[in-house]
Amino acid sequence: MDATGIGLWGVPLAILGGAIRVSTPFIFVSLGEAITERSGRINLGLEGTLVFGAMTAYAVAVMTNSPWLGLLAAAAAGLCFGLFHGWICKFPKVNDIAIGIALMLFGSGLAFFFGKPFIKPKAPNLPAIPFGAWSDIPQVQAALDVNVLFLIGAVLSLVLWWAFRNTRAGLIVRVVGDSSDAARAMGLNPNTVRLIATGVGGALAGIGGAYLSLYYPGSWTERISSGQGLMAVALVIFAHWNPLGCFAAALLFGGAGALGPALQSVGVTQGYYLFYAAPYILTLIIMIATSSPTRSLAGAPGELSITR
C-alpha cells in the first residue's frame, strides 16, 4: 500500500467510523420505539416520522440558517406524529399496527410533498466534535468526528435504562405496558401514559431524521431513509426492549453496514452482495441463538398486541 492510503487498517477503522456515523438514526428511532412499546403500544409509523423529521429539519435549517432550530422543529414534528398516533389509538377497537402503517405512508407522502422545494438548497450541518484531533492521520480524524447527536443518543440510552428501573416515571410506563388492569388499579390512566410515551417516541424518531438530513449523509432527498425507520423498529425486538440493547444493536448494524464498502476499498472485491447482507445475517443468527420454543421473548411488555 502506498503512503496516502491506510491499507488494511481501513477495515476496522471503517467499521468503527461506520458504527458511529450510520448508527445514530437507528439509536434514536429504536429508543423512541422502546419507550412506546414499553408502554404497551407499537408505533410502526416511525419510518414516516423519520422521513418527515428529516425533511422538516432540513427545511427549517435552510430557512433559518440554524441546524439547531431544524433539529427542534424535527422533534416537534415527530412529537405531533406520535401524539396523533397515541390519540387515535385510545379509541376502542383501533389497531395500533394498522394506524402505524397508515402514519408511515402519510408521513413519507407529506414529507415528499412539502420537501420538493428543499431538494436544491443547501442547509447548514450539525456540528461534530473532532475526537480524532490527537491523530496525524486524516482517516482517523475523519472516523472519529463524532456528531453531538450520537453522544446524546448514547447518554440517553443509559439514562433510559436507568430510568426504567429506578424512577417512578419508568415504573409507570412499565406497569402500563405490562398490565392495563394493574395500572388502573393504581389509579393511572393507561391511555394518557401511552399518549405521552408515543409522543416522546415520535419526537426521538424526528431527531433521528434530523441527523440523516443535517449530518450524515447530510442532504434532503426522497430516498434518504431507505427503510431505516422500519429496521430500527425491528431492532427494538432484537434488543429485547432494553435501551442499552437498542444502543448496542444500532452500533452493530452501523458497523456491519460499513463492512461492505470498506472491504471493497481494500481490494476484497469478490462477493460484495454477501457482505452487504452481513447486518441481516447477524440479526438472524442472534435471533435464533436467543430464541426459545418454551417462552415468549424475554422483556416483552405484556400489553403489546403481538405478545398478548
Place this chain on the structure above:
Amino acid sequence: MTDRFMLNRRQLLKTSAAGAALGLASASFPISRAFAAAATVGFIYVGPKDDYGYNQAHAEGAAALKGIEGISVVEEENVPETVDVQKTMESMINLDGASLIFPTSFGYFDPHMLAMCAKFPDVQFRHCGGMWDKAKHPMNAGSYFGYIGMGQYLNGVVAGHTSKSKKLGFVAAKPIPQVLLNINSFLLGARSVDPSITCQVIFTGEWSLAVKEAEATNALVDQGADVITCHVDSPKVVVETAAGRGAFVCGYHANQSPLAPEKYLTGAEWNWAKVYKMFVDDLIAGTPLPNFTRGGLADGFVKMSPLGPAVGEPARKQFDATLAEMMKGGFSVIKGPLKSNKGAVVATEGQAFVETAIELESMDYLVEGVVGSTA
C-alpha cells in the same frame, strides 16, 4: 378491546411487509395531469425528478418539450421497477391519451414495457438503455441511449491531471455493461495522462442508497483516492461527501457543480432535450420513430459540465484537445493492446472499438488498473 383485532407476531411481520410494499407504491403519485392535446408524451422516472442525477437529466429533457405546439407532457416520478410501472403506463395511455411513452429506467424494459407493447400496439414506447433487439422485440418498442462513456473519459483526463495520490475512486451501483464502460473510460482517460494511475471501484448494489454511497465515498477517501466520480442515480450524496472530505469530484448525469463549486472539476451530462425533441419532431411529422437511436458528444446526446476553478492549464489543454478529437467522431476509448484486470486480453494490438461498437454494450470486464470485481 376484543380479540378480533389482535395480531400475533406472524401477522405483524406480514402486515409490516405489506406496509413496506404499500410505502413504495404510495411514493408514486402523478405530478401533472393534462387533457389530451394533439399528442401526449409520457415520461416515467424511477426516482424524484430533481435528484441532481439520472431522473433530473430526463426531466430536463421532458421540460424542453413543454413549449412545443400541440404536445402535452405527462410525468410520473418515484415509480418502482415493478408491476407499478405497468399501471402507470396503462393510466397514461387510457386516461391521458399518451401516444408516446418514455419509461426511463433500466428495469422498466423487461417484462413491464414489453407487456404494455403487446397490449397497446398503437402506442410507441422508447426505453432508455440498450435492450431493444429487432429479432426479439416488437416494432412499437425501441431503445435510445448516449455514449456517455466518452464523457467519463474526459472526466478521467481532468482527474488524471488533478490527482496527486494517483488513485481515483469510483462509486458504482451495479456491474452492468454501461456502468463498467464508464468505470473503464474514467480510468483510461486518466491513464492517458499518467499510465501509473489506478482507480478503486466500490459497488453499492443499488441505484439509490444514500447512506451506503456516503460510506463508499468515505472508504475511498480513506484509501487515498483524491478524485471521486460515480455512477448512481443521484450523485448528490457522493459529491457532497467527497467534497466534505477534501477530495475533488467529477460529476455524472447532470451538473452537480452547485453542490461543491470549489471541488467540482467537470462532469459527464446527458442532453436528453435533443433526443426527445428528435422523437417528437418525428411524431408531429407523422414519420415512423426510429427503434434504435444512439449518439455521443458529436451528436449532442451528451455534454460536459463547464470546467471548475480547480482545473489547471495542462488539464484544460488536454481536455479541449481530446474533446475536439471526439467531436470528429470515431474516437475509441477501448483500444489495444489492452488487458482486463484479471489478465484476459480485451483488445489486441491495433484493435479498437469506436464508441458505436456494439461489443461495448455487452462489456463484462474491468480494465487493468481498475481495482474491483464485476461480481
